[in-house]
Amino acid sequence: MTRSIRWRLTVWNAVGVAVVLVGFAALVYWLAGRAFRQHADRTADTGFRLVETDPRVATKPVERAKYWVREFDEHMGVRAAVYGPDGAALAAHPGVTGRGLNAEVVGRRSETDPEGQRWRLAVESVRAGDQELRVLLMVPLRDQDADLAALGRAMLIAVPIGLVATAGLAYLLARGAVAPVEQLRKTTERITADRLHERLPVRNPDDELGQLAGTVNTMIGRLERSFAEIKRFTADASHELRTPLTAIRTVAEVALAGTPTADELRDIIESVLEECGRMARLTEQLLALARDDAGVVPRPLERLSVAALAREVVDTMRPLADAKGVTITFAEPAPPAGVRGDPIRLRQVVVNLIDNAIKYTPPGGSVRVGTAEADGTVRLTVVDTGEGIAAEHLPRVFDRFYRVDKARSREQGGTGLGLSIVQSIATAHGGTVSLTSTVGVGTEAAVSLPAGPPA
Amino acid sequence: MPRVLIVEDERKVRRGLEEGLAGVGYEVEAAATGPDGAQLGRDGRFDAVVLDWMLPGMDGLEVLRALRAAGQSVPVLILTARDAVEDRVLGLDAGADDYLVKPFAFAELLARLRVLLRRGQPDRETVLRAAGLEIDLLRRRVTRGDAEIALAHKEFALLEYLARHKGQAVTREMLGRDVWADPSYALTNVVEVYVNLLRKKIDAPGERSRITTVRGVGYRLEE
DSSP: OTTSHHHHHHHHHHHHHHHHHHHHHHHHHHHHHHHHHHHHHHHHHHHHHHHHTOTHHHHSHHHHHHHHHHHHHHHHOOEEEEEOTTSOEEEEOHHHHTTTOOOOSOEEEEEEOTTSOEEEEEEEEEEETTEEEEEEEEEEOHHHHHHHHHHHHHHHHHHHHHHHHHHHHHHHHHHHHHHHHHHHHHHHHHOOGGGTTOOOOOSOTTSHHHHHHHHHHHHHHHHHHHHHHHHHHHHHHHHHHHHHHHHHHHHHHHHHHSOOOHHHHHHHHHHHHHHHHHHHHHHHHHHHHHHHHTTOOOSOOEEEEHHHHHHHHHHHHHHHHHHHTOEEEEEOOSSOOEEEEOHHHHHHHHHHHHHHHHHTSOTTOEEEEEEEEETTEEEEEEEEOSOOOOTTTGGGTTSTTOOSSHHHHHHTTOOSOHHHHHHHHHHHTTOEEEEEEETTTEEEEEEEEEBOSOO | OOEEEEEOSOHHHHHHHHHHHHHTTOEEEEESSHHHHHHHHTTOOOSEEEEESSOSSSOHHHHHHHHHHTTOOOOEEEEESOOOHHHHHHHHHTTOSEEEESSOOHHHHHHHHHHHHHTTSOOOOOEEEETTEEEETTTTEEEETTEEEOOOHHHHHHHHHHHHTTTSEEEHHHHHHHTSSOGGGGGTTHHHHHHHHHHHHHSOTTSOOSEEEETTTEEEEOO
């Protein structure tokens, strides 16, 4: 709890406010003290001016000095002393003589007398006719000190109260600000794997919390799609594995129920083996896909030429096209484009694409394979004059187990994973794969890979 | 006849291997656990060991290390359902001679075992004879009687591979991997098409083909 944002905000707030308040109080206290001293100094100035402007001081200095000393004491509570040019006192209040103060230094200072009384001491030269008198004034600071002390006491009470009040306010503010986060956390916690359709409420999409909620919602959306994908994939995979299992089970049970001849038994065992082969291929491909998904690189990458790879695969697969009456050609690029990759996996991309092209191109048609390099991208294209893929199927052909013509694909030994594998290999190599098709005209498959150093 | 030790805990697989290997003439003994396998293998009676990786008691690698520690240099073929490159490396590092991933074709196990048993005896044959054909490996010529048969490069490689395994079935996966050096092709009809091309060239017209299709397995060249 002490580590919660709410508490940290409160504590920092309180510390900040305390520093400001104490600093402010100290400043006010100091300024008040200065103002009081200046007030005392102004009182002294008034006194000096009174003596200075008295015309009779020049003629009767002693008499006037006595008068002013008495006058100051009676009306202003100021103790005074007036000294002649020789330094001898013309007149002095007993509180000045009693303390043995002299007027040698002109200026102002604060003094504390033996009774603990504070005074503002001011000494000034005053011209009276042709002689220079020194006037010493002791302005009492008693009232000002009392006021300052009262101010200090008021501050000692007000500052802590202000501090507590602001801390409390800060706590409430922090709690108010953090409450939506807490709400967000609780709601997010409620959203589990089976409630991924839920979303966090977004009160104001433009503030920080609204943006956070929006980001979390986007993430939940991605999770929801991944979960749906995994669910579908698991269902499809188990379906794909069940099909051969059902076939095996059926032929074996039927064989056991009847009295097959040796030839019939042979036929049954052969068909069981065929189905086993299908399952073995399927599990192997699923494993390869899982590995690509996990980003496991089974072999070190090599520099290789896509053009050389494509040429080799075209040469190897030409008899396949010939057998079907399909022409296959390879357009030589110049210079050969190089990429970094795993030759075995990339060859599988080329093999799968060409195999598909030959499979879906009727006799008399053609398959054109080409490579090109542009803007740092190596592009492999396989263009066929086959039957094409209808627009509604195109977005899904890379989905695992998605087949345009289910019965036919399976009959031809397809696992429904060929294009998924092409895509995952291309992605693992930092590339992309795309398919464009027109029904009745043909299909173009294109794989783009980032160009590496020339092979 | 070569003696083969099978160490495999899965009863059906063990029995299948025992019967299958005995059926082609090997003397077979079998153990169902790691310690039993290590015990049997230690006295050096065997010419080859087929060793499952996942075994109760001691796993295949531990059995293998025990055998090597006891000074046995007998060739060992590891069977495993784990198909990760690092596992393969681990197995070969521990002293395995070959590595076969389940589910394997029995034909492939036989082929691998033959290679292991031939180990140490270099293949000095330069002319292979099978199915009435003479295959001259040095001059890369194939003759049937007096007639020379012209073969394309891959057709020759395919025939050579079939001839080295004459009388035995080889799978499409083996051909894809060993003849085309890439298992991708095994998923297409490439192997089938090349076998048909080869058949057209080596078969005499009107006769039964010298290359038999073994349904569910692969192909076999006559002896």
